[in-house]
Amino acid sequence: MNTQRANGNPLSGDLWGGLAAMLVALPSAIAFGVLIYTEISPDYAGEGALAGILGAAALGIIAPLVGRNGGFITAPCAPAAAVMSALAAELAASGGLGPDRIVMLLAFTALLSALFQVLYGMARAGRLIKFIPYQVVSGYLSGVAVIIALGQLPKLLGLPKDVSLAHGLLAPQLWNWTGIAVGVATIVAMAVAPRFTQKVPAAILGMLAGIATYFALALFNADLLRLHGNPLVIGPIEVSGSFVDAAGSRIMSFLEVRPADIALIFVSALTLSVLLSIDTLKTGVVLDALARHRHDSNRELIGQGAANAAAFFVGGIPGAGTMGPTLVNFTSGGRTPFSGVAEGVFVVLVFVLLGGLIAWVPIGVLAGLLLVVAWRMFDRGMFGLALHRSTRVDFGVIAIVVLVAQMGLIPAAVVGICLAILLFIRDQIRGSVIVNKADLHSARSKRRRLVDEADILGRHGREAAVVQLQGNLFFGTTDQLFSELEPDLATLRYLLVDLRRVKSMDFTAAHLFEQMKERLQERGGELLFSGMPSSLPTRQDIEHYMRQLGLVRGSGGIRIFDTRDGAIEWMEDRILETAGWTPREEGPPLALGEIEIFSEIDSAAIAELAGAMREISVAAGGRVFSLGDEGDEIFFVRRGRVNALLPLEGGKRHHLATFCRGDFFGEIAFLDRGRRSADVQAATAADLYVLSRARFDQLIKKNPALGGRVFEELAFALSKRLRVADTELRSLEER
Numbered sequence: 001m002n003t004q005r006a007n008g009n010p011l012s013g014d015l016w017g018g019l020a021a022m023l024v025a026l027p028s029a030i031a032f033g034v035l036i037y038t039e040i041s042p043d044y045a046g047e048g049a050l051a052g053i054l055g056a057a058a059l060g061i062i063a064p065l066v067g068r069n070g071g072f073i074t075a076p077c078a079p080a081a082a083v084m085s086a087l088a089a090e091l092a093a094s095g096g097l098g099p100d101r102i103v104m105l106l107a108f109t110a111l112l113s114a115l116f117q118v119l120y121g122m123a124r125a126g127r128l129i130k131f132i133p134y135q136v137v138s139g140y141l142s143g144v145a146v147i148i149a150l151g152q153l154p155k156l157l158g159l160p161k162d163v164s165l166a167h168g169l170l171a172p173q174l175w176n177w178t179g180i181a182v183g184v185a186t187i188v189a190m191a192v193a194p195r196f197t198q199k200v201p202a203a204i205l206g207m208l209a210g211i212a213t214y215f216a217l218a219l220f221n222a223d224l225l226r227l228h229g230n231p232l233v234i235g236p237i238e239v240s241g242s243f244v245d246a247a248g249s250r251i252m253s254f255l256e257v258r259p260a261d262i263a264l265i266f267v268s269a270l271t272l273s274v275l276l277s278i279d280t281l282k283t284g285v286v287l288d289a290l291a292r293h294r295h296d297s298n299r300e301l302i303g304q305g306a307a308n309a310a311a312f313f314v315g316g317i318p319g320a321g322t323m324g325p326t327l328v329n330f331t332s333g334g335r336t337p338f339s340g341v342a343e344g345v346f347v348v349l350v351f352v353l354l355g356g357l358i359a360w361v362p363i364g365v366l367a368g369l370l371l372v373v374a375w376r377m378f379d380r381g382m383f384g385l386a387l388h389r390s391t392r393v394d395f396g397v398i399a400i401v402v403l404v405a406q407m408g409l410i411p412a413a414v415v416g417i418c419l420a421i422l423l424f425i426r427d428q429i430r431g432s433v434i435v436n437k438a439d440l441h442s443a444r445s446k447r448r449r450l451v452d453e454a455d456i457l458g459r460h461g462r463e464a465a466v467v468q469l470q471g472n473l474f475f476g477t478t479d480q481l482f483s484e485l486e487p488d489l490a491t492l493r494y495l496l497v498d499l500r501r502v503k504s505m506d507f508t509a510a511h512l513f514e515q516m517k518e519r520l521q522e523r524g525g526e527l528l529f530s531g532m533p534s535s536l537p538t539r540q541d542i543e544h545y546m547r548q549l550g551l552v553r554g555s556g557g558i559r560i561f562d563t564r565d566g567a568i569e570w571m572e573d574r575i576l577e578t579a580g581w582t583p584r585e586e587g588p589p590l591a592l593g594e595i596e597i598f599s600e601i602d603s604a605a606i607a608e609l610a611g612a613m614r615e616i617s618v619a620a621g622g623r624v625f626s627l628g629d630e631g632d633e634i635f636f637v638r639r640g641r642v643n644a645l646l647p648l649e650g651g652k653r654h655h656l657a658t659f660c661r662g663d664f665f666g667e668i669a670f671l672d673r674g675r676r677s678a679d680v681q682a683a684t685a686a687d688l689y690v691l692s693r694a695r696f697d698q699l700i701k702k703n704p705a706l707g708g709r710v711f712e713e714l715a716f717a718l719s720k721r722l723r724v725a726d727t728e729l730r731s732l733e734e735r
Contacts (some may be wrong), residue, residue, distance in 0.1 A: 010336060017071070017334020018342025020324040022060075024201040025075035026347055029056035029322075030358065031366040032081035033317050034234065035151065036106070039088035040099050042161060046235045047103075049358055052076055053351050055316025060344025062310040063321070064337035067297045067303025071287055071334050073326045073343055074307055076319040078373055079275040082144040084109070085151065086409050087268045104253045109265045109272065110308060110318040116273035116303030126281065126297030131237035133423045135414040137278055138379045139398040143405025143412055143570040148202055148370055150406075156183040156367040158232070178217050178224065179232055180365035186210035186238065186368030200548075203326060203369060209363035227359060234361050235567035251313075270317065271413045280304050280321035290330055302507065397415045397423065425476040433477045435468040435501060437697055442727050445569035448665075452594045454720060457572055463525075464494035464571040466564070471500035472508035489516060493525035494571045498564050500531035505546075513551060517558055528571070529552070530561040565655065587661070589687040596662045597636070597713045604708050612695040616641075617687050624680040625666070632693035634670035637663050640686030645679045653679065667714065 037044040055076045086107055091102045120126065150165060158176025159168040166554035168174055189209030193202040214232070218224035225646035227236065232411045278689025308318040329339050351358075363388055385395035393692055397419050405412035422461070449457060465488055471477065488495070495516065517527040551558050561567035592613065593606045594600060599608075615638075618624055625631060627647055641660050645653040659665045670693050700707025 010239060011338070012334055013333025014339035015342050017332040017339040018327040019346055020201070020332040021073045021075075021329035021334065021339070021343040022056075022346040022350070023204050024328050025056055025060070025073065025325040025343065026053070026350060027203040027207050027369055029053060029317075029319075029347075030361065031074040031369050032076045032078070032232075034363070034366050035081050035148070035370060036084045036088055036317060037103075038155075039085045040092050040102050042231065043235075044099065045363065046237045046359065048662060049234050049361070051315060051317045053316070053347060053355075053358075054314045054579040055311045055319055057351070058311040058314050058316050058346045059307045059319045060347060060699075061307075061341050061346075063307035064340030066306045067295075067300045068337050069284065069287070069300055069303070069321075070293075070336045071291060071319055071326065071330045071339060072284065072295070072300075072337075073302065073329050073334075073340055074280070074345075075320055075322045075325055076317050077276070077322050078148060079141065079144055079279055080148050080272060080318045080320065081148050083272045083275065083409055086147065087265065091264075096628070103255075104256065105261060105265055107253065107312055107315070108257055108261070109269045111312040112262075112265065112269035113273040113276065113318060114305045114308035114312065116270060117277055117308065118621065119299050119305075120260070120273070120277060121298045121301030121303075123304065126277075126301050132274075132278060132416075133397075133420050134395040135394050135423065135624055135640075136401060137282075137421050138277070138382065138411060139401025140405065140416055141377050142379045142382065142398065143402040143407070146402060147405060147409070148377075149374040152367040152370045152374070153365055156180060156371065158364075164599045176232070176583075178214070178221070179362070179367075181217060182210045182214045182362045182364030183233075183368035183371070185213040185364045187372055190369070190372045202372075206372070207344060207361070207365055210362060210368060211360070214362045214364070231362065232362055233665075234363065234366075236359050237355060267413075268409075268601070271409060274413070276304065276308070276318065276320040277301055283321040283323050285325050286323065287326055287330065290327075291335070301322045380600075392424065432484065433469050433471050433473065433481055435470045437465060437467045437484075439463075439465045440568070440572065443568055444724055444727075445572055446565050446655055447569050447572070447660065448663050448721070449572070450660075450662050450685040451717070451720060452596075453572075453576060453581060454724070456576055456581055460575045460577070460579060463492060463575055464496070466496045466498060466499040466568060468501065472504045473502055473503065474506040475508040476500055478508050478512045479508075482515075487518070489519045492520065492527065492572065493523055494526040495520060496561075496567045496571065497524070498531045499529060500564075510546060510551060513558065515643075526559060528559050528561060528567050530564045530567040532560065536614055576633060584631055590662060592636075592689060594662070594663070595636045595638075595689070597717055598662055600713070601706075605703075605709065608699060608703060608706060609691070609710070611690045612699045613691050615687065616690055618682040618685070620682055620685050622682045624682065625676050626679050627676055629676040631666070631669050631676060632673045633690050634664060634666045635680075636689040636691070637661050638687040638689060639667075641683040642686055642688075643681055643683050645681060647679060658683065664717070667718065 029052035030049045031052070033048035033050070033055065034045050035048070039050060059074040059076070064072060067074075067334070068671065087526045088102060088106055091097050091105060092099075094512025095262065097105070110600040154163070154165050154168060156179060157168055157174075159165070159174055163174060186206040186209055188203075190202045190206035193200070193205040197205075214224065224230070224232065227233065280300060281297055284297065284300055288294050304320060311318055312367060325343065329343065334340075334342075366730060380396055380397065382398045384396070387392040400419065401412055401416050404415045440457055440463075444457075469481070485495075497513070513527065520527050546558070559567075559570075561570065592602065592610050593601070598606060598609070618640075624635065624642060637659055639661055641658060642665065643658050644656040644665060646656050647653050657665075665677075665680060670691075696707070697711075700710075
């Protein structure tokens with residue numbers, strides 16, 4: 001029904017959504033304001049309630065106008081209340097500041113935090129703030145919940161300000177049973193309300209239940225109906241002057257700010273800005289999932305900063321995009337930024353029309369409301385993490401942040417940042433930076449090797465290896481990398497490091513490569529690099545960095561190859577040379593009997609085959625045949641080198657194989673008479689023998705034994721190729 005209303009009349013949906021959101025946001029805003037200001041003095045409860053109302057109005061109106069995020073509601077929130085109340089308590093405990101000056105410093109903290117948020121948005125840091133680990137955020141918010149709960153229990157019990165909670169819990173004679181009854185009624189109503197109705201927010205029902213309980217008890221105690229000097233209610237809310245005068249006095253307060261004041265509140269302002277930004281962006285992600293759109297996180301931060309600055313100028317407390325009011329607004333039909341504006345306007349109307357009644361709201365009601373908020377904020381699922389071995393570290397992180405938060409929110413923020421760094425390092429070292437490691441039995445170049453060459457590589461393939469790395473190569477992963485490669489360094493001559501998936505490298509990793517290079521050089525080997533990263537950090541960045549360190553240089557440094565295949569082919573050639581193999585790629589054209597597949601066939605049979613063959617020459621870059629061509633011919637390379645290439649989309653081609661002097665290709669069409677499966681192009685000037693299946697069939701009719709021998713040699717050569725292909729596929733599957 002709500003969706004139909006929103007689709008049929010967007011303005012009506014926004015008005016209903018704004019009204020519902022106001023009913024959720026306003027009680028909490030009042031409670032948060034009282035929480036902050038009563039840390040200065042219990043007599044400032046009225047000023048706190050007013051600050052909460054003004055903050056809800058300013059935030060609600062300005063944030064959607066600047067952020068332009070439809071359905072989003074900005075209001076005072078628990079993280080803001082926790083940071084600001086902790087700062088207020090710290091400033092009040094210092095003893096050297098009067099209440100008015102503390103209020104001014106709190107306001108300036110909120111303004112400085114707002115400026116930080118605008119700066120985050122302009123610097124496009126919206127995405128970066130989202131990267132703070134959930135464990136840290138959960139621990140911080142749970143710590144805030146504990147702080148709120150510990151701060152509200154004395155107010156619920158009605159303990160004197162100079163009595164500690166620990167002492168008060170053991171002294172029932174100090175309890176104020178009227179305040180307890182009011183608070184318990186509020187808590188119970190908020191807990192059971194969702195079971196009976198979803199139309200009226202639980203906070204409103206809880207507040208009404210607490211107020212009703214208070215006035216029911218007043219029937220038996222007339223003193224409860226006294227407004228002035230009554231510690232059980234908020235008390236009179238006095239507004240002196242206009243909003244213009246209030247804004248002017250705020251601006252004039254800048255003249256009273258000294259450098260020492262900025263130093264006093266700077267860390268609190270920075271902490272507040274980060275917490276409010278995280279709370280906002282977290283709510284934005286949830287709203288995106290419901291509305292099926294993506295908000296502009298950077299613009300939203302600018303909007304939040306502007307709204308908090310506006311709250312400063314009207315005398316309100318800061319806030320953020322809040323989950324509860326936003327969800328209520330959306331489900332009630334609010335879809336456009338106007339719904340947020342409507343929420344702020346309704347706050348103003350309630351204050352103007354019912355402001356006098358707010359003075360009668362009992363302190364116990366606000367304490368009960370905040371205790372429920374704290375209960376909902378606390379991540380009780382954290383204890384389940386302690387039951388499983390794989391998540392105990394996550395539990396420890398959350399628990400540490402919660403405990404440190406009890407000593408101070410600023411130390412908790414610092415510890416949280418440090419733990420975030422440690423979590424990053426843990427995640428990096430938990431998985432290996434080695435994607436795949438294979439010697440030349442498993443990793444072969446795309447150059448087709450003749451049987452004799454393949455036999456040599458088979459015997460000496462363990463002298464060279466290819467290792468592919470991933471992620472960040474830094475001090476946290478280099479020890480693991482060295483430990484995994486150290487046994488190989490004792491036996492290898494050549495090691496190729498494929499860096500295609502590497503994101504970054506620091507000096508520690510570079511020093512490790514220097515050690516690896518020296519170990520290999522001791523046995524006359526080399527360390528090779530291929531696939532230098534082409535994304536940030538750019539190839540030029542990493543290569544330049546390694547050149548600065550002397551790892552890559554004209555001679556004696558690490559050799560760099562553009563492709564992995566080129567580096568593997570280079571290692572194969574070095575192993576073949578060491579074994580005494582002489583490359584046969586260059587030289588005069590081979591006679592038919594010198595082609596490897598025919599080397600075991602007698603001269604008479606060779607003469608018969610030669611009669612069925614024809615000879616062709618192809619210039620460098622010339623096409624032998626193309627993908628999809630019809631043909632039944634097999635080709636034998638007499639001289640030069642040809643490449644088999646697979647055409648891809650966008651005009652690109654994938655290099656399948658290279659065939660050199662003495663090798664053959666085109667056997668698939670020769671056997672099945674189907675269309676060609678790839679392009680073949682001469683890499684250098686090439687001379688070829690060509691044998692068509694039709695001519696061959698005519699030949700073997702006269703000499704069946706010759707046909708059988710040729711097919712036998714062809715099958716043997718193909719079986720060698722298939723074994724190599726099987727090994728390469730297995731290696732790929734294991735990555």
